[in-house]
Amino acid sequence: MIDIIHKGSNSFFIDNDGRDHHIPLFSTSRYIAEGKFTVKIEGLEKHYKSITHDLGITKKHSVHLYISPKDSKSFPTHTDPIDVFIYVIEGIKTMEVDKSIHTIKAGEYISIPAETPHRAINIHDSTMLSIGIKKPMKKN
Numbered sequence: 001m002i003d004i005i006h007k008g009s010n011s012f013f014i015d016n017d018g019r020d021h022h023i024p025l026f027s028t029s030r031y032i033a034e035g036k037f038t039v040k041i042e043g044l045e046k047h048y049k050s051i052t053h054d055l056g057i058t059k060k061h062s063v064h065l066y067i068s069p070k071d072s073k074s075f076p077t078h079t080d081p082i083d084v085f086i087y088v089i090e091g092i093k094t095m096e097v098d099k100s101i102h103t104i105k106a107g108e109y110i111s112i113p114a115e116t117p118h119r120a121i122n123i124h125d126s127t128m129l130s131i132g133i134k135k136p137m138k139k140n
Contacts, residue, residue: 005029008065009043018076038068038122048129055085055109060134067127074120083133084112091126095119
């Protein structure tokens with residue numbers, strides 16, 4: 001996994017208040033090793049083509065990798081303007097989606113429709129993908 005981490009376009013850690021902070025890609029491994037914060041790596045579309053293919057995703061999309069230690073913070077409840085798939089690579093991810101709790105194990109996924117309130121709860125260590133389906137550009 002370490003080789004994938006440095007192939008992203010941007011890297012962030014999420015602080016205890018649920019805010020993300022940009023970190024240099026070369027520092028990402030250190031933040032992961034410390035095991036204190038959720039780390040987000042963006043721009044991994046090319047590296048997870050087999051998973052997006054298996055999920056039947058054919059539209060343009062973004063792929064963000066989240067590495068979350070047990071009990072670390074994530075973003076507070078929020079909505080996204082696009083449909084999102086949450087796919088767990090390793091561990092167990094607990095998601096609250098529209099006030100309903102979902103437990104997702106490695107190799108499983110859920111889909112979250114655009115504008116649906118959701119948040120991650122890090123009860124266990126987990127590594128997951130957030131795959132956002134991009135909306136087509138409007139033509140004038």
